[in-house]
Amino acid sequence: MSSSTDYIIVGQGLAGTLLAHKLIEEKKRVLIINTNLPAMSSKVAAGIINPVAVKRCNKSWNIDLFLPYAIQYYKQLEQKLSSKFLKISSIYRLFSSLENRKTWEIKCSNTNISKYVNYIYLDSQYSFLKDSLGGASILPAGRLDVEKFLNISKEYLCEKATYLSDQFDFSCLNLDNNIYKSISFNKIIFCEGFRMLDNPYFNYLPLRPTKGEMLVVNIPTLSSIDKILSKDIWMIQLKPFHFLVGATYQHQDFDDKPTEYGVAYLKSKLNNMLSIEYKIINVLVGVRPTTKDRKPLIGLHKTYKNLAIFNGFGSKGVVQGPFLTANFVNFLTKGQKLMEDVDIQRFRV
Ligand SMILES: Cc1cc2nc3c(=O)[nH]c(=O)nc-3n(C[C@H](O)[C@H](O)[C@H](O)COP(=O)(O)OP(=O)(O)OC[C@H]3O[C@@H](n4cnc5c(N)ncnc54)[C@H](O)[C@@H]3O)c2cc1C
Numbered sequence: 001m002s003s004s005t006d007y008i009i010v011g012q013g014l015a016g017t018l019l020a021h022k023l024i025e026e027k028k029r030v031l032i033i034n035t036n037l038p039a040m041s042s043k044v045a046a047g048i049i050n051p052v053a054v055k056r057c058n059k060s061w062n063i064d065l066f067l068p069y070a071i072q073y074y075k076q077l078e079q080k081l082s083s084k085f086l087k088i089s090s091i092y093r094l095f096s097s098l099e100n101r102k103t104w105e106i107k108c109s110n111t112n113i114s115k116y117v118n119y120i121y122l123d124s125q126y127s128f129l130k131d132s133l134g135g136a137s138i139l140p141a142g143r144l145d146v147e148k149f150l151n152i153s154k155e156y157l158c159e160k161a162t163y164l165s166d167q168f169d170f171s172c173l174n175l176d177n178n179i180y181k182s183i184s185f186n187k188i189i190f191c192e193g194f195r196m197l198d199n200p201y202f203n204y205l206p207l208r209p210t211k212g213e214m215l216v217v218n219i220p221t222l223s224s225i226d227k228i229l230s231k232d233i234w235m236i237q238l239k240p241f242h243f244l245v246g247a248t249y250q251h252q253d254f255d256d257k258p259t260e261y262g263v264a265y266l267k268s269k270l271n272n273m274l275s276i277e278y279k280i281i282n283v284l285v286g287v288r289p290t291t292k293d294r295k296p297l298i299g300l301h302k303t304y305k306n307l308a309i310f311n312g313f314g315s316k317g318v319v320q321g322p323f324l325t326a327n328f329v330n331f332l333t334k335g336q337k338l339m340e341d342v343d344i345q346r347f348r349v
Contacts, residue, residue, distance in 0.1 A: 003162075004184040005031040007332075009191055010168045013042035014146060014317045015310050016191035017153045018325040020161060021077065026333050030161040031183065033168050039256040041193050042317070044214065044286035046236060046246055047144035049319045051116040054093050054230055057107040057136075059116070060316065061294070062341075066323045067140065073322035074144060081156055085149040090118070091138040094131045094231035094273065104136050116140070128222055128276045129229070141228065143236060144318045168192075170200060178306055187332070189308045194254060194287045201301055202309050205347055206292040209254050210315070213262035214246030215270070216282040233269040242281070245270055247315075258283035290314040298328050299344040308332070309344060 007023055009016045012034035023030050036043065049070065051063045060066075074086040095101040101122075108114045121134035157163050172181045173188075180188065194209035196202055218241055225243075229235040235245045248262040263283060270278065289311050291297060297312035310328060313320055330336040340346070 003182075005029045005162065006186045007031070008033060008180060008183070008185045008188040010034070010188060011191035011193060011195075012150065012154065012157070012163075013040055013191060013193050014045065014150070014321055015193070015313060015325075016189075017042075017150055017157075018321045019189060019191060019310055019329070020157055021153065022325045022329040023333075024157075024160050026329060028333065030157075031164065031185070032157055032161060033164045033166055035165060035167045037167075037195060039194070039211075039254060039285065039287045041212075041286045041288050042146050042150055044212075044284040045146045045317065046214065046234070046244055047146040047318050048091075048228060048234060048236065049140075049142045049144065050091055050138065050228075050230075051141060051319075052091075052093075052113065052138050054138075057104045057113060057117070059113055060319070062323075063116075063319070066319050069323040069326070070319045070321070071140065071142075073326075074149075077149075077153075081152050083148070083152045085145040085152070086142065087145075088140055088142040089227055091141045091228040091230050091234075092125070092131075092135050093138060094129065094135040094229070095133040096231060098133060101133055108136075128274060130273055130275050131231075135231075137227075143228065146318065175304055175306065185306070187306050187308055189310050191310050193289045193311065196289065196297075196309070196311050197254075201304065201307050202297075202311075205297050205309070205312075205344060207297065207312060208251060208290055208292050210288045210290045211250040211252070211254060212247040212286055212288055212315075213250075213258055213266065214244055214284045215263070215266050215280050216284065217243050217245055217270070217278040218281050219243060219274075219276060219278045221276050229273065231269070231273045233266060233273065235270070235273065243278075244284075254287045256285045256287075258285055288315050293346075296320065296324060296342045297344050298324060298342045299338055302345075302348055312342075 006028040008031045119137040291312040301307040331338040
């Protein structure tokens with residue numbers, strides 16, 4: 001096969017998918033090379049969109065910019081793909097102590113976090129929860145069904161772009177002539193998630209992956225909840241009587257194997273949130289592409305300007321992805337400025 005393309009995107013997780021959509025919207029020719037390697041992050045991601053860092057009731061980084069953009073863009077993609085994968089709902093954050101409740105009350109009366117905290121409850125709201133101290137209602141928030149979004153996008157990308165189900169082979173890359181195998185390209189953009197660790201051109205960047213485990217549980221006495229629940233861990237509904245509970249954060253063993261520690265941790269936190277019986281059905285595991293400074297890794301290679309990276313979305317890919325994709329595509333196609341905080345130039349020596 002001999003052909004040419006504007007962009008080769010390596011990896012069709014959330015990052016590669018958003019990037020492919022945007023480049024196609026800009027009428028660019030795109031070739032996606034992806035294989036689903038074990039422990040990919042997007043395949044298991046809960047997809048929660050939460051504007052508030054719940055531990056101390058602070059606004060998430062750049063949330064005023066990212067959140068409205070993300071909601072509007074996913075809605076636009078739902079229309080384009082004739083599918084539904086975004087659900088807006090509130091998060092009910094249970095207070096863990098009186099001190100914790102006080103922190104939230106003070107923050108909400110003194111800061112503009114109140115934009116996202118639309119009510120503070122001082123007593124229990126649900127009989128199935130250990131929420132005697134009440135909780136806060138966070139809105140707008142919600143959830144992207146990431147797996148559904150990726151699957152439906154793959155069908156679209158197979159039609160509107162070229163899609164190779166293959167592992168990218170660095171030994172077939174001829175950088176002097178801009179040729180990969182027999183395909184000539186303008187730029188290659190790597191969206192490999194935590195597998196960036198194996199990328200010889202970008203593994204100098206400070207990725208610090210985090211393994212995450214989640215439980216799928218069956219609760220026979222609870223058919224549905226219309227909110228996302230949060231108390232150290234979070235719980236969301238998957239289907240009637242079935243819920244996803246997560247997550248752990250471990251900086252070792254980057255594989256898709258559940259651990260005794262992870263399951264025990266999630267069980268103890270769930271026991272601290274629920275006052276009813278549940279049964280564990282499954283354990284899901286993935287590795288997040290987290291970074292040392294908690295900011296994404298985006299931009300051109302320091303020497304090879306035909307290589308770029310779009311990665312490092314950590315545990316916030318769903319809300320940060322759409323705005324940063326647009327910013328990056330405008331940088332690539334219109335020469336606009338890349339957001340400094342995410343530009344990999346910050347690691348130049
Ligand atoms: C347990 C857990 C819960 C999470 N919950 C949330 C949440 O609630 N909200 C949120 O916003 N985020 C959440 N995340 C994080 C979210 O998953 C990430 O931010 C995002 O999905 C990262 O996407 P990515 O495309 O960068 O990486 P990935 O999803 O890992 O995708 C990379 C893709 O590239 C492929 N690939 C890699 N190397 C090659 C190669 N050489 N050749 C071909 N293909 C290759 C991989 O196989 C994979 O398909 C969670 C993550 C985990 C693990």
